[in-house]
Amino acid sequence: MTATTRVAIAGGGVAATALAIQLARAGIEVDMFDKAEGASALGSGITLQGNALRAFEHLGVWDQIQEAGYAFNGLSLRAPGPGAPIVADMPEISMGGPGYPAGMGMFRPDLARILTEAAIAAGARLHYASEVTGCTTREDSVDVEVGGVNVGTYDLLVGADGIHSQVRASIGIDVHPRRTGMGIWRAFVSRPAEVTHTELYYGGPMYIAGYTPTGEDSLYAFLVEDSRDHVDVSDEEAVAIMRGQSMAYDGPWNAIREDLSTASHVNYTWFTEHVIPGAWNRGRTVCIGDAAHSCPPTIAQGAAQALEDAEVLGELLVRGGAIDQAFWDEFHERRVDRATLVVRSSVQLGDWLLEGRRDADVPGLLATVARTVSVPA
Numbered sequence: 534m535t536a537t538t539r540v541a542i543a544g545g546g547v548a549a550t551a552l553a554i555q556l557a558r559a560g561i562e563v564d565m566f567d568k569a570e571g572a573s574a575l576g577s578g579i580t581l582q583g584n585a586l587r588a589f590e591h592l593g594v595w596d597q598i599q600e601a602g603y604a605f606n607g608l609s610l611r612a613p614g615p616g617a618p619i620v621a622d623m624p625e626i627s628m629g630g631p632g633y634p635a636g637m638g639m640f641r642p643d644l645a646r647i648l649t650e651a652a653i654a655a656g657a658r659l660h661y662a663s664e665v666t667g668c669t670t671r672e673d674s675v676d677v678e679v680g681g682v683n684v685g686t687y688d689l690l691v692g693a694d695g696i697h698s699q700v701r702a703s704i705g706i707d708v709h710p711r712r713t714g715m716g717i718w719r720a721f722v723s724r725p726a727e728v729t730h731t732e733l734y735y736g737g738p739m740y741i742a743g744y745t746p747t748g749e750d751s752l753y754a755f756l757v758e759d760s761r762d763h764v765d766v767s768d769e770e771a772v773a774i775m776r777g778q779s780m781a782y783d784g785p786w787n788a789i790r791e792d793l794s795t796a797s798h799v800n801y802t803w804f805t806e807h808v809i810p811g812a813w814n815r816g817r818t819v820c821i822g823d824a825a826h827s828c829p830p831t832i833a834q835g836a837a838q839a840l841e842d843a844e845v846l847g848e849l850l851v852r853g854g855a856i857d858q859a860f861w862d863e864f865h866e867r868r869v870d871r872a873t874l875v876v877r878s879s880v881q882l883g884d885w886l887l888e889g890r891r892d893a894d895v896p897g898l899l900a901t902v903a904r905t906v907s908v909p910a
Contacts, residue, residue, distance in 0.1 A: 811869070
C-alpha cells in the first residue's frame with residue numbers, strides 16, 4: 534500500500550484542525566467538512582492544561598496562543614460565605630514540562646480562530662455547511678458522503694465531529710454520551726485585577742463556583758450544579774439565574790456578579806461522558822476527540838486529550854507507512870488507555886461531589902492523571 538496522500542476530516546473543532554495542520558504541512562491533501570454554517574464568534578472560556586500547551590508548540594501556534602490567552606501558575610481554593618477566605622494555595626506542576634506554564638485560560642472562539650487559520654494557511658480545505666453523513670470503507674480507501682452525496686474517495690476518514698458524531702454512528706459504533714448528573718453555567722465577564730489564576734469555591738449551594746482569567750481584561754466564570762433542563766431559558770433569565778446562584782460567594786464573585794449581562798454569553802450545558810471501548814476505527818475510518826471520548830470538565834482535560842489524539846494520529850500518518858493493523862495497534866496503544874483514564878477520573882471526581890464524599894482521595898486521583906499526561910502521548 535502507498536503512503537497516505539488524501540484525508541477527509543469530519544468536524545471543524547480542536548481535534549479536526551489540529552490534525553489538519555499536521556497533515557497539510559506534510560503535503561497531504563486535506564478536506565475538512567464541518568456542519569456549522571461558518572466560524573462562530575460566540576462562546577465562553579476554556580481552561581488549558583500544560584499538556585495542551587505542549588501540543589500547541591508542536592503545531593507551531595504556541596506564539597499566537599500565548600498572545601491570545603492568559604498564562605498562570607497555581608490554584609487557589611476559597612470558602613463560601615463572607616470574605617471568601619482562601620483556604621489553600623496550591624502550586625501546580627506543569628503537565629507540559631518546565632518550559633510551559635501550568636495552565637492557561639482562553640476565549641474559546643480565539644482558540645478556534647487560531648487553529649482554523651493555521652490549518653487553512655497550511656493548505657487544508659475547509660467546507661462549511663457540509664456534514665459527513667456516511668461512508669463506505671474498503672481495504673485501502675473510503676468513500677465519503679456529505680449530505681448524502683458521495684464527495685470522493687480518500688485514504689482515510691477521520692471522525693472529529695463531536696459527542697454526537699455522525700461518523701461514529703455510520704461505522705456502527707453504538708456508543709452514546711451519558712449525562713453524569715451535573716450541569717454547568719458559564720459566562721464571560723471582565724477580569725477583576727485580583728484574579729491572576731484559577732480559583733475554586735467548594736461548598737455552598739453549588740458543587741463548584743470558580744473562575745479562570747482568559748486575558749488582561751477578561752475572565753471565564755462558572756457554576757456547577759445538579760443537571761437541569763434549561764433549554765427554554767432566555768438570555769435575561771440565564772443572567773438572573775447565574776446571579777442568584779452566585780450570591781453565596783463573596784470575594785471576586787461580587788465583581789463578577791455585577792458584570793454579568795446578556796453580553797456575557799451565559800450558557801448552560803450538561804456534563805456527559807463516554808469512551809469507545811477497544812478500537813476507535815473500523816477499517817479506514819477512525820474517531821478522535823469528542824467523537825471517541827468525552828468527559829466532564831472537572832479535570833480540564835477535554836481539549837488536551839483531543840489535541841493528543843490528533844497529534845498521535847498525525848505523527849503516524851506523516852511517518853508515511855501503510856495504514857495497516859500495526860498502524861492501528863500503535864495508535865490505540867498510545868491513546869485508548871490514556872484517554873480512558875482521563876474520562877474515568879473526571880467522572881469519578883464529579884461522582885464524589887454528587888455523593889458528598891469528604892474522605893475521597895482527590896489529591897491522589899489528580900496526581901495519577903498529572904503523572905500520566907505529563908509524559909508525551
